[in-house]
Amino acid sequence: MTKPYRFRYEPILLKARADERSRQRDLALLLRQRIEMHDKLRGQQQTLAGSKRDLAGALIGKVDLSAVGDVARYGAGVEADGHSVVRQLALVEQQVVVARERLLEATRKRRSLERLEEQGRDTWRRDVRRADQKECDEAAQIVLASGEFTGKVAA
Numbered sequence: 001m002t003k004p005y006r007f008r009y010e011p012i013l014l015k016a017r018a019d020e021r022s023r024q025r026d027l028a029l030l031l032r033q034r035i036e037m038h039d040k041l042r043g044q045q046q047t048l049a050g051s052k053r054d055l056a057g058a059l060i061g062k063v064d065l066s067a068v069g070d071v072a073r074y075g076a077g078v079e080a081d082g083h084s085v086v087r088q089l090a091l092v093e094q095q096v097v098v099a100r101e102r103l104l105e106a107t108r109k110r111r112s113l114e115r116l117e118e119q120g121r122d123t124w125r126r127d128v129r130r131a132d133q134k135e136c137d138e139a140a141q142i143v144l145a146s147g148e149f150t151g152k153v154a155a
Helices: 008-056 065-146
Strands: none
Touching: 008 065
């Protein structure tokens, strides 16, 4: 009975797979953070556009200067917050690039180990087939040498 195939670097392969999954999670978190920042910026832009429309409506007829000042201050605050989000977004974008590179490297390591495992498995299969064939050949030689084989197939 032949022994089952055992990949000698299995622990390293398992670690490589876990590292790749970890890198995928890291990248996913960063991508989610980036999406949330984009959504926040979009919401701020919509809020600014709405307040400007409201201001335009307030400028018809009698003008309330305190309302105009309130809208201007609000707009300046939202704009400053938007600039802060853009700076944070730039940092997240850099982190995404680094995370992608790390994931790519982890994927390369895992794939190379899997290729090595498959080559080892193919070699093991070939050796098992050769050993089986050798046993069959030896059994046939023994039967032929004993003179028990008549050449006829029993029905």
